[in-house]
Amino acid sequence: MKRGLFFNIDKSVRLQQINIISCVTMKELRDEPPICLPGQRLCLSDKIYTSGQGTYERRGYIYSQLAGYVDIVERDGVKVVEVHTSGEQTVVPTQGDIVTAQVYIITQQHCKCFIKCVGDAVLRRPFRAILRREDIRATEKDKADIYKSFRPGDIILARVLPITEAHTYQLSTAENELGVVIAHSEHGHPMVPISWTEMQCSKTYIKECRKVAKVVPENVDQETLKKRKKSE
Amino acid sequence: MNLMCILYSVVPTYQPAQKSQNKVRLSQVKVFDNNFKRRNMAEEYKSLHPIKYYRDCLAHDIRPDGRAFDKFRPVLLNIGSIDTTDGSAIAKVGKTTIVCGIKAELCKPKADTPNQGFVVPNLELPPLCSPKFRPGPPSDQAQVLTQLIADIIENSKCVDPKDLCIYPDKLAWCLFIDFVCLNYDGSLIDACIIALVGALHTLTLPSVDYDPSLDNKLVNLEDRKPIPIHSTLISTTFVIFDDKIILADPTVDEENYCTGIVTIVLKGDELCCVHKPGGSPITEDDLFDCIDKSKLRSPLIQNLIKTALKQK
């Protein structure tokens, strides 16, 4: 097999790929990224092409792990071969990922949460995770109080810490952009952030303490909405 | 498309309004982008705040799958496809799939009911059909539904145990009616009952020559006869949402987040069983309304069963 087989946009090369997946007609493949199946040899692994997400390397070749389409990303002069599934990807959170989680138990030392989304992928099955008191904020770690930062039911953004021997994931909100994004007051009404430590109930105007995440203001949100409506 | 627009317009849940945060930093945009501004935003919203998501949808007079409140999902019925059984049917209500297989065996009648056979229904909810279930003994839900089906069969007398007797006090049929759920997407009982009726209509039993003096049985496999079926059952499920909205033919999510559930089983034009296990109260008018709706649906399902039988 020649190097970089069907990555050249050359049409004859694409035909070769069709031979591999015998049933796809030429018409279906035109203007569409190459499709691959698990175990399909994609190309030679060398200085130019390296194995990325959704692929593995074996005896000098890059193979696909998934049924999906091939994508090549150039990073630092190296072409990384990636395969993405066409449907939902099977994801598990890994170190450094930003996750959306829901708090369900708080104690003095830590709070327990369910990870509901990893990046932009919604999980069908939530994963359990733990957020310790010292990981709530970046500065004055000792001053942080769990009950002044989170309440059960809050939706938080957090980063996954390196996975240790422990069985559950550990999260951290020690960044400005991380913390509570959606919360409800004691009376069950949605709350609006007023500073990075406080949120206010939209109905009763009672203030409650939270470790608030800084998020984009509403106007940006509206603009994208308008654009979307126009395009529709 | 229409539905998506509705979702986008109701989605803003987070409105930081104060001026201090008006400076937008790139990193912030990215975080927000990563988590809320994607195509599958509706899905994320659904995962994080399911009840609110439903309320928002229902406030716009539409259900998340695009149906109107009183609209039923399409029903499919396939009968007699498994020939290791004596009668079988596969019913689909929306995506909910139930396989019903009937196997007949011979046994001795009980001493206190010498002229009756047995009907033994069981509903299996294997872990295959939904992430809710784990391998092991039947869940509480499976047990409750099994009992409900058993009660429906017994009360409606769609199969009379007396028809299953071959020789009083000596020999009778025992019908093992097994339901297996292959995909759990709500309104299980509805699908079970449709599959049951379909399977019963295909059920044939071989004739048995019984000699009581010698206790000798001879089964003639060639001579198979259907058993009398006394009534056709139709079940319809409704859920009550926030004490006031009533949704017909719920999906599994609607069943999970609702506040009450009502199952109405009709036998022809008669009411056979109303099952309402707790939950929020339902007014008399609403209940009658539900019964009327199931009456309207019943001829449609009966037609479906007839067509399925003809196609066989």
Add this chain to the structure above:
Amino acid sequence: MPVDHKRINGPEETVPYSLFTKLNTKSLQQQFKEQVRDEKRSDNRLLLEHRKIFIKTGLVSQAKGSAYIEQGKTKVIVSVFDPREIPNRTDYSLKGEIYCEFKFATFSCTKRRLHQQDTEEKQYSALMKQALDSTVCRHEFPNFQVDIYAFVLHNDGSALSAAITAAGVALAHAGVPMYDLIVSATLGIQQNIKLLDPSVTEQWLCEMPVPLDGKVGNQGVIVMSMLQSHEQISQFYQVGNLSLEDITDSIKILENACKELIPLIQKHLVKHVLKTMKNKSEDK
């Protein structure tokens, strides 16, 4: 057997009616000859011919991935779920685990089966796990387990190989990282006649010694699973008495049989990928 309190139990003793039919007096040899006549089988197949296979994915909408396979009359449905934490474990495992459960429906065989998993089903589960362990990139989800459930609706022979093939398709459908596509095939051998993809009667006859002219020949059933592009055998299971040459021959036959299945599976998965990609672009 302890009483199952969680199900409705029928009368204490029931017997299948097939026991009281007119006695089948034919010898096993005669029965086998009825099945295979002049290189043709009772359903008009050649000795080394597959039955018609039908595959469909996405039947179980609640599962991450699912596949339904019909191989002749044999019908198996397999569903795969998202990784979840391994229950009852406290130590860290570098590689993820695969949990397989193989179950026959109570009405799937001629004799009624019980609701609980019996030893045969347990063994099949273990064989499935063995076949799939080397297929899935388990290092991609450390500390987690992927659940795979296979359910046989109708058993007309070769149910295990149908389940393994379907599980491979379901895993790919679920987007679980895999080293390769996996396919599996069954071969029955009796009196030196090899039958590919045996039906339930053929399988039953191959599983027991049938004397021919007073001698007992080679007999047995082999289930073999293969990784397609790497041409590796991931699982091999054999019952019966077979000579070494017979086994070598059988492996060659099964290898070819597996290769015959590959285009079908590829075709189906490519169709699935194209379809979801189309849906995605329409959504945008």
